[in-house]
Amino acid sequence: xxxxxxxxxxxxxxxxxxxxxxxxxxxxxxxxxxxxxxxxxxxxxxxxxxxxxxxxxxxxxxxxxxxxxxxxxxxxxxxxxxxxxxxxxxxxxxxxxxxxxxxxxxxxxxxxxxxx
Amino acid sequence: xxxxxxxxxxxxxxxxxxxxxxxxxxxxxxxxxxxxxxxxxxxxxxxxxxxxxxxxxxxxxxxxxxxxxxxxxxxxxxxxxxxxxxxxxxxxxxxxxxxxxxxxxxxxxx
Numbered sequence: 001x002x003x004x005x006x007x008x009x010x011x012x013x014x015x016x017x018x019x020x021x022x023x024x025x026x027x028x029x030x031x032x033x034x035x036x037x038x039x040x041x042x043x044x045x046x047x048x049x050x051x052x053x054x055x056x057x058x059x060x061x062x063x064x065x066x067x068x069x070x071x072x073x074x075x076x077x078x079x080x081x082x083x084x085x086x087x088x089x090x091x092x093x094x095x096x097x098x099x100x101x102x103x104x105x106x107x108x109x110x111x112x113x114x115x116x
Numbered sequence: 117x118x119x120x121x122x123x124x125x126x127x128x129x130x131x132x133x134x135x136x137x138x139x140x141x142x143x144x145x146x147x148x149x150x151x152x153x154x155x156x157x158x159x160x161x162x163x164x165x166x167x168x169x170x171x172x173x174x175x176x177x178x179x180x181x182x183x184x185x186x187x188x189x190x191x192x193x194x195x196x197x198x199x200x201x202x203x204x205x206x207x208x209x210x211x212x213x214x215x216x217x218x219x220x221x222x223x224x225x226x
Contacts, residue, residue: 107159
């Protein structure tokens with residue numbers, strides 16, 4: 001089946017630095033990808049929709065200047081957490097819609113971010 | 117997207133059949149029902165999808181009554197490795213974002 005990868009799988013950074021997370025669709029193209037955030041013991045929360053060739057759309061309450069999204073190609077979306085703070089520590093997951101199966105998405109393995 | 121309601125948690129023993137029911141009273145005519153499984157520190161994984169009646173694959177079965185206001189995910193003979201969170205999602209046009217509810221945490225013991 002279709003595979004979505006993320007890199008890195010985990011990252012530790014100092015407060016105030018920026019971190020970039022990559023999401024790739026490995027064997028299919030995705031004009032749209034989605035970014036989620038998941039805190040411990042909680043469900044996935046949609047952060048934004050990444051659109052190839054246009055600006056990302058952000059969910060209410062998500063700061064677009066803090067979470068920069070770039071859909072560089074039909075197989076790559078990046079999420080940059082700028083000026084990271086400890087409260088940004090979370091599990092970030094991306095997904096891409098299946099090219100064939102209705103209402104099905106393929107999720108990446110996630111990226112664990114720890115901001116010290 | 118149709119709101120879904122599932123039990124927060126369920127406990128089972130190895131070898132038993134587990135049935136997780138999801139309520140979705142406001143399901144629309146064109147909506148499909150999809151279940152995902154998530155292990156700790158991993159992204160969700162597609163399990164099964166259906167529109168009506170019964171769907172079965174190598175992992176699970178999905179039972180959907182005629183009114184489609186609920187669905188039941190059936191996991192036959194669970195093992196310890198089936199311990200995970202199971203999410204029921206309904207609706208969403210093809211290619212749109214999925215909105216996750218709280219899911220059901222299944223704990224399988226030996």
